[in-house]
Amino acid sequence: MQAFSALVTQLGYTRSRNAKVALIADYLRATPDPDRGWALAALTGEADFAAVKSSAVRTMAMERVDPELFRLSRDFVGDTAETVALIWPETAPPANDLRLADAVDAFAGVSRARAPALLAEYMDRLDSDGRYALIKLATGAMRVGISARLAKTAFAQAFGLEVDAVEEVWHALSPPYASLFAWGDGGPRPDPEGTPYFRPFMLAHPLEDGTVDLADYAAEWKWDGIRIQIVRVGDDTRLFSRGGDDITPAFPDIAAHMPVEGVFDGELLVRGAAQMGEAASFNALQQRLGRKTVSAKMLAEAPAFVRLYDLLIDGTEDLRLLPWFVRRERLEARMAALPADRFDLSQIIAAQDFDELGRIRDGARDAAIEGVMLKRRDSLYVPGRRVGLWYKWKRDPLSADCVMMYAQRGSGKRSSFYSDYTFGCWNEDGELVPVGKAYSGFSDTELKWLDKFVRQNTLNRFGPVREVEKSLVLEVAFDSIHESKRHKSGIAMRFPRISRLRRDKPAAEADTVQTLRALIT
Amino acid sequence: MSSAPHWIEPHPHGIFVRPANAWIDPSRPVSRALVTHGHADHARGGHDAVWATPETLAIINLRYGRYPGENAVEYGQTLDLNGVKVSFHPAGHVLGSAQIRMQYRGETVVVTGDFKRRPDPSCAAFELVPCDIFITEATFGLPVFRHPPTSDEIAKLLAMRAAHPEGCVLVGAYALGKAQRVITELRALGYHDPIYLHGALEKMCALYADHGIAMGPLLPVAGTDKADLKGSIVLAPPSALADRWSRRLPDPVTSMASGWMRVRARAQQRGVELPLIISDHADWDELTTTIREVAPKEVWVTHGREEALLRWCELHQIKARALALVGREDEDEG
Ligand SMILES: [Zn+2]
Ligand SMILES: [Zn+2]
Numbered sequence: 001m002q003a004f005s006a007l008v009t010q011l012g013y014t015r016s017r018n019a020k021v022a023l024i025a026d027y028l029r030a031t032p033d034p035d036r037g038w039a040l041a042a043l044t045g046e047a048d049f050a051a052v053k054s055s056a057v058r059t060m061a062m063e064r065v066d067p068e069l070f071r072l073s074r075d076f077v078g079d080t081a082e083t084v085a086l087i088w089p090e091t092a093p094p095a096n097d098l099r100l101a102d103a104v105d106a107f108a109g110v111s112r113a114r115a116p117a118l119l120a121e122y123m124d125r126l127d128s129d130g131r132y133a134l135i136k137l138a139t140g141a142m143r144v145g146i147s148a149r150l151a152k153t154a155f156a157q158a159f160g161l162e163v164d165a166v167e168e169v170w171h172a173l174s175p176p177y178a179s180l181f182a183w184g185d186g187g188p189r190p191d192p193e194g195t196p197y198f199r200p201f202m203l204a205h206p207l208e209d210g211t212v213d214l215a216d217y218a219a220e221w222k223w224d225g226i227r228i229q230i231v232r233v234g235d236d237t238r239l240f241s242r243g244g245d246d247i248t249p250a251f252p253d254i255a256a257h258m259p260v261e262g263v264f265d266g267e268l269l270v271r272g273a274a275q276m277g278e279a280a281s282f283n284a285l286q287q288r289l290g291r292k293t294v295s296a297k298m299l300a301e302a303p304a305f306v307r308l309y310d311l312l313i314d315g316t317e318d319l320r321l322l323p324w325f326v327r328r329e330r331l332e333a334r335m336a337a338l339p340a341d342r343f344d345l346s347q348i349i350a351a352q353d354f355d356e357l358g359r360i361r362d363g364a365r366d367a368a369i370e371g372v373m374l375k376r377r378d379s380l381y382v383p384g385r386r387v388g389l390w391y392k393w394k395r396d397p398l399s400a401d402c403v404m405m406y407a408q409r410g411s412g413k414r415s416s417f418y419s420d421y422t423f424g425c426w427n428e429d430g431e432l433v434p435v436g437k438a439y440s441g442f443s444d445t446e447l448k449w450l451d452k453f454v455r456q457n458t459l460n461r462f463g464p465v466r467e468v469e470k471s472l473v474l475e476v477a478f479d480s481i482h483e484s485k486r487h488k489s490g491i492a493m494r495f496p497r498i499s500r501l502r503r504d505k506p507a508a509e510a511d512t513v514q515t516l517r518a519l520i521t
Numbered sequence: 522m523s524s525a526p527h528w529i530e531p532h533p534h535g536i537f538v539r540p541a542n543a544w545i546d547p548s549r550p551v552s553r554a555l556v557t558h559g560h561a562d563h564a565r566g567g568h569d570a571v572w573a574t575p576e577t578l579a580i581i582n583l584r585y586g587r588y589p590g591e592n593a594v595e596y597g598q599t600l601d602l603n604g605v606k607v608s609f610h611p612a613g614h615v616l617g618s619a620q621i622r623m624q625y626r627g628e629t630v631v632v633t634g635d636f637k638r639r640p641d642p643s644c645a646a647f648e649l650v651p652c653d654i655f656i657t658e659a660t661f662g663l664p665v666f667r668h669p670p671t672s673d674e675i676a677k678l679l680a681m682r683a684a685h686p687e688g689c690v691l692v693g694a695y696a697l698g699k700a701q702r703v704i705t706e707l708r709a710l711g712y713h714d715p716i717y718l719h720g721a722l723e724k725m726c727a728l729y730a731d732h733g734i735a736m737g738p739l740l741p742v743a744g745t746d747k748a749d750l751k752g753s754i755v756l757a758p759p760s761a762l763a764d765r766w767s768r769r770l771p772d773p774v775t776s777m778a779s780g781w782m783r784v785r786a787r788a789q790q791r792g793v794e795l796p797l798i799i800s801d802h803a804d805w806d807e808l809t810t811t812i813r814e815v816a817p818k819e820v821w822v823t824h825g826r827e828e829a830l831l832r833w834c835e836l837h838q839i840k841a842r843a844l845a846l847v848g849r850e851d852e853d854e855g
Pocket of ligand 2: 560562563634635
């Protein structure tokens with residue numbers, strides 16, 4: 001536990017990405033199994049213990065500390081876990097003899113009622129850094145300023161592996177990742193054959209300037225739904241969101257109707273004119289995300305279907321190292337086997353040249369069209385964003401995907417809600433920097449949801465301002481972008497407003513400052 | 522309290538001792554001032570007459586020039602100011618820092634100024650002074666503030682320096698007290714290499730050395746080759762940590778010595794990579810232990826997190842009140 005708490009403490013005070021990677025890599029090399037596996041799970045957000053909630057932490061603290069002194073301390077420190085770690089009375093010098101894996105086993109088996117007592121027993125054995133790390137681990141909220149991707153990069157670096165190779169098998173494994181570390185130590189690559197698991201998505205760069213030659217690139221519509229991956233192995237079908245979350249329970253209408261084994265890439269959409277138009281249908285999808293069950297009414301009112309883009313694995317044959325046009329042919333050949341009311345094919349746009357494509361794009365009237373995708377005809381399916389392979393050419397470029405960073409209470413009738421949001425984009429150093437502030441554009445229902453999000457994900461409080469966990473993507477529309485010396489990002493938005501909550505998007509896929517810079521007028 | 526005004530009157534800008542016609546640590550110019558120590562939130566320029574320890578007067582002279590009416594008071598020496606018996610006792614906070622004891626009509630009042638209990642090689646140790654009314658600071662008056670052993674923190678600093686031979690460790694430390702404390706604590710752990718100083722720290726370190734505090738070799742950063750600073754420990758005021766000045770240093774690890782470093786967000790806001798929890802103030806345990814040991818009839822709290830200390834007094838059935846003095850607590854002073 002001491003090595004883990006030292007790691008957590010050091011990560012908290014380390015700014016450079018490379019230094020963070022090095023710290024984690026050193027830890028993973030030096031620490032035995034299964035402790036390092038649990039640490040990796042904690043850092044990637046995969047460790048979660050149903051019985052240990054922040055209420056248990058609070059209950060435990062109240063038994064040792066005067067509630068009023070706790071409240072005053074909490075207000076000053078800004079973080080409950082840290083307050084408990086610092087305020088915990090030490091009756092004797094702590095033995096620091098707790099093993100990470102033992103704590104994890106105990107948390108996994110404990111009941112909700114017993115959780116506070118168990119946690120208190122551990123608090124007595126740890127010093128303040130250890131207490132902090134353990135509470136963060138137990139409540140599944142490490143928040144040490146690193147992304148899951150960074151932790152995986154550190155793992156890869158520690159053992160001389162490619163991070164993409166790690167990503168490839170990651171979603172088929174579970175903590176404490178014994179087979180992964182065995183691979184790192186020179187054993188065979190984990191073989192997840194026979195299980196339906198997520199493959200990392202290939203992503204597109206924004207087309208910032210210039211044109212592409214349509215002889216080299218195929219154009220298709222960019223649809224305005226939720227990008228998903230459908231994986232079927234044997235008779236088990238799973239749906240995954242962009243971040244690799246299993247969203248199958250929310251879309252039984254899709255999962256039940258995929259008859260073909262393989263891995264498909266597509267856009268989840270809602271059919272029919274019965275709804276209230278495009279935004280409402282997008283919202284209907286968003287509302288389903290994260291649900292464990294979906295009502296019959298929802299299924300009937302907003303029937304989902306998938307518009308297919310790509311075929312990654314056909315049966316058991318991996319197509320990802322074949323060119324796009326070959327995969328496309330294979331996908332087209334598969335369409336006949338799929339029920340037409342649940343799956344259709346994303347059409348290629350026939351255009352003679354780039355100018356004509358521009359005219360077609362500008363003339364598109366379908367509200368579900370967000371823009372045009374340009375895919376290099378010979379592009380292999382590679383995870384992440386690669387320069388020169390895929391581009392997205394948005395119809396309305398005056399919007400950006402940003403990450404919520406801070407929230408503040410509104411004024412007037414909104415004064416009880418956190419309704420003013422500061423959001424940021426990624427800079428070249430991989431840091432989020434604020435690019436604007438918005439307090440409009442969302443519905444009352446969305447406001448309630450946002451308010452709840454802020455309260456449940458607060459990292460720090462600075463007077464009226466709350467810093468939140470950088471995990472929620474907001475689609476922000478604006479009138480224009482200007483240069484600004486006042487902001488760290490160097491840019492300022494004119495009339496920014498929240499156009500959508502993108503709960504399906506991982507924060508890592510939000511836009512970059514560089515992308516916004518290209519829109520400066 | 523009785524309805525008649527007490528002979529000690531708290532005002533927003535200081536504590537007025539009416540029969541002595543004197544103020545303690547006033548924040549505006551007055552005719553007669555008793556000053557606990559040299560920090561800016563306690564010692565201001567412009568008073569007509571000042572009573573303070575010789576070390577505190579030397580510090581004030583260095584910062585504000587000479588006062589016309591200086592009265593040096595040694596620790597333990599007793600004065601009579603219009604019938605009020607006044608004496609100064611070590612507060613253990615910085616060089617020359619004093620608690621002020623006053624006796625009048627059978628009642629004893631102690632004003633701590635700022636104080637700490639743990640040993641500090643750069644100043645005289647705190648003396649426990651029994652009294653009826655104990656007027657205390659509460660800078661770290663929250664139970665989350667428990668300063669770890671100073672030697673552990675200094676060991677962290679030495680370990681970072683050793684691990685970083687191609688760079689240096691830049692420690693932010695307040696010019697009066699903290700800088701000299703860090704230096705003398707380093708010497709106490711056997712570190713005898715030259716320690717490099719930002720220009721703003723040089724004069725105060727020299728003043729300490731003049732008062733017999735062994736500082737070991739100190740060199741100015743100004744005029745030293747960047748290459749010669751590799752593997753060294755550099756001290757600067759906290760305000761210099763983030764400014765252009767630090768660019769002259771080889772790959773500095775940013776550190777800061779302050780009691781506030783106990784709270785992660787405080788360290789992170791300043792971009793501190795190596796927080797050192799070294800404080801010149803009493804932590805929560807020392808504050809509460811001191812109140813227990815002094816065992817006064819009443820506790821008055823001058824500045825800091827007074828709400829929590831009052832709550833503690835309430836829980837322990839000790840009569841207490843907050844004075845709400847203004848303009849106290851320079852953040853850097855922790
Ligand atoms: Zn002071
Ligand atoms: Zn002070």
